[in-house]
Structures are given as C-alpha cells and as structure tokens.
Amino acid sequence: MRIEIEDLHVAYAGRTVVAGAHLVAAEGEITGLVGPNGSGKSTLLRTVYRHLKPTAGRVLLAGTDLREMTPLQSARHVAALPQERGSDFELTVREVVAMGRTPYKRAFAGEDDADRDIVAQALTAVGMAERAGRRFTALSGGERQRVLLARAFAQNPDILVLDEPTNHLDIRHQVDLLALLRAQRRTTLVSLHDLNAAASVCDRLHVLHDGAVVASGPPREVLTPALMAEVFGVRAAVVDHPLTGDPLIAFDHRTPADEAPPAVPLETPTRG
Structure with missing residues (x-):
C-alpha cells in the first residue's frame, strides 16, 4: 500500500510544526x-497514524x-511504533x-488459533518468545521496544509507521531490527536519527528542516556533504x-560546518 502526503500542514501546541x-x-x-x-519528523508521522489532525493538506x-x-x-x-512508549501495562508480554x-476482533470476542499463531510469530520475529509470560513492566527499555514492535507486527498491517525504532536498543538488536525491516518488505515510513542506519536500510529518504521537506531521493543522492x-x-x-558498499557518513567531530570551509567544493543537495 502506497502513502502519499500532499501539502501537509500540522500545528502542535499552537505552533505550525x-x-x-x-x-x-x-x-x-x-x-x-x-x-x-524539531524538524517535524514525529509530528508528520503522528498524522499518518491519526494521533494528530492536519490543519491543511491530506494523507492518502x-x-x-x-x-x-x-x-x-x-x-x-x-x-505504529511511536516514541511515546507505554510503560504502565500491567500485562504480560504476550x-x-x-x-x-x-x-480484527468483535467486542468481547476471544482469540482463535489464527490469532495465537500470529502473536507467536511476532514474538519470535523480535526475539521475545522466551519472555512471553513476563510482565511488560519488568522489561528493560530495549525489551519493551521489541515487544511493542511485535505488537505492530501482530496487527498485520499494510503499512508500518516507526518513530525512532532503534531507540533504547543495543547495537546487536539495532542491527537485528533493521535487518528484520528489510526482510519484511512491507511499506514502511520510519524516522531515524542515525543517518548511517538510514542510508543502510532505507530505499528512499526525505530530509525535513523547519517543517518542510528540503531533499528527497535515494540515500546516496540525498546524503551529500x-x-x-x-x-x-x-x-x-x-x-x-x-563491508556493505552503502553510503557511509564520516563526521568531523572537531570542527562545525560554519567554522571551517570544506576541503573540496560541495555538491548542490537534491531538492524535493
């Protein structure tokens, strides 16, 4: 299923974001x-999973x-896997x-065999099957993250909307999660702070700045110096x-961009 966002305007807390x-x-x-x-990534995602209503434009x-x-x-x-993580579930992982x-259930309807199979598969996919009987509140932040991702998988959606899904995960589980997303090949809209992870896992990137999309395209074309x-x-x-041939961004951690000229002429960023 394809997502199209057209001329979207969203205000939050009295400010256009x-x-x-x-x-x-x-x-x-x-x-x-x-x-x-503050560029508007989370706000945009919230309109896709209906947590916020746009003031103008539409999501198709x-x-x-x-x-x-x-x-x-x-x-x-x-x-959706939002940034706001539920932490007060007095429920088991399963x-x-x-x-x-x-x-998919009518009011007060119980689980059937198909539901149980889907839940089991989702738990296995995120490596939490052995913790199915534990209390959600007893888990670490990274484990809770994986459980909430499994809940999204159990929803069997056409579209996954993930807001910083690698937060709280150690490097092994970050790698596992990104590999899992690639294997799913499901329409996925994801925000990521880690630009190297984004370059590795995403087919296409949209760069937001001050609430507007300023560049769009394949990672290699978009992520320029x-x-x-x-x-x-x-x-x-x-x-x-x-190891992978993906674009790898090496940052100068000593000199901000506005304090030293680049060593070579910069390319013009792709605009979208």
Missing part, C-alpha cells in the same frame, strides 16, 4: 525521514484520504502483543562502507 510537506512512501519500500531535532493510503476511513479501517492498514489483533552542512550544521565526508 509541519508546513507544506510533500512526500511519497512507495509500496513495499522503506522510506526514511531524517532531519534535526492507496489513493484514499485517511480522513474518509474509520479508525477501525485505518487500524487494519496502519500500525498479552501486550495480542493487543495488535484488536482491529553539502546537505550535511546546510541542514545539520556539520562537516562530513561520504564514502562507501567497506
């Missing part, structure tokens, strides 16, 4: 949102305006993951990763 954003997340691809803190799922769908209909298409089956300086305020070189 997203202003005229246009972007596309193609079916079956991983589309990344990157940008500095396979050509249908999200506002024309009921919450139940959209929940069968879109599953019970939390089973909540992902709610959009010029864009690093203009949007993130850092000096960087972009080279090939020695």
Whole structure:
C-alpha cells in the first residue's frame, strides 16, 4: 500500500510544526525521514497514524484520504511504533502483543488459533518468545521496544509507521531490527536519527528542516556533504562502507560546518 502526503500542514501546541510537506512512501519500500531535532519528523508521522489532525493538506493510503476511513479501517492498514512508549501495562508480554489483533476482533470476542499463531510469530520475529509470560513492566527499555514492535507486527498491517525504532536498543538488536525491516518488505515510513542506519536500510529518504521537506531521493543522492552542512550544521565526508558498499557518513567531530570551509567544493543537495 502506497502513502502519499500532499501539502501537509500540522500545528502542535499552537505552533505550525509541519508546513507544506510533500512526500511519497512507495509500496513495499522503506522510506526514511531524517532531519534535526524539531524538524517535524514525529509530528508528520503522528498524522499518518491519526494521533494528530492536519490543519491543511491530506494523507492518502492507496489513493484514499485517511480522513474518509474509520479508525477501525485505518487500524487494519496502519500500525505504529511511536516514541511515546507505554510503560504502565500491567500485562504480560504476550498479552501486550495480542493487543495488535484488536482491529480484527468483535467486542468481547476471544482469540482463535489464527490469532495465537500470529502473536507467536511476532514474538519470535523480535526475539521475545522466551519472555512471553513476563510482565511488560519488568522489561528493560530495549525489551519493551521489541515487544511493542511485535505488537505492530501482530496487527498485520499494510503499512508500518516507526518513530525512532532503534531507540533504547543495543547495537546487536539495532542491527537485528533493521535487518528484520528489510526482510519484511512491507511499506514502511520510519524516522531515524542515525543517518548511517538510514542510508543502510532505507530505499528512499526525505530530509525535513523547519517543517518542510528540503531533499528527497535515494540515500546516496540525498546524503551529500553539502546537505550535511546546510541542514545539520556539520562537516562530513561520504564514502562507501567497506563491508556493505552503502553510503557511509564520516563526521568531523572537531570542527562545525560554519567554522571551517570544506576541503573540496560541495555538491548542490537534491531538492524535493
């Protein structure tokens, strides 16, 4: 299922946070949102999973305006892993993951064999099957993150919306999660702070700055030294990763971009 965001404006706490954003997340691809803190990434994602209403513009799922769908209909298409993590569930891990089956159940209906199989598969996918009987509140931050991702998988959505999904995860589980997203080949809209992770996992990137999309395209075309300086305020070189061949961004941690000229002429960033 394809996502199209057209001229999106979103206000939050009395301030316009997203202003005229246009972007596309193609079916079956991983589309990344990157940008500095406060650039509007989380706000934009919240409109896709209906936590916020846009003040103008629209979000289309396979050509249908999200506002024309009921919450139940959209929940069968879109599953979210927001930054706001639930931490007060007095439920077991398995019970939390089973909540992902709610959009498919009638009121007071119990689980069937298909639900149990889907929940078990989701727990296995994130490496939490052995902790299925533990209390959610007893888990570490990284374990809770994986459980909430399993809940999203159990929802069996066409679209995954993930806001900083690698937060709280150690490096091994970050690698596992990104590999899992690639293997899913499900339409995925994800925000990431780690630009090297974004370059590795995403098919296409949209760069947000001050609430607007300022560059769009494949990671190698978007993540240029010029864009690093203009949007993130850092000096960087972009080279090939020695193991994967993906773009690898090497940052100058000693000199801010505005304090020293680059050693070579910068390219003009791709605009979208």
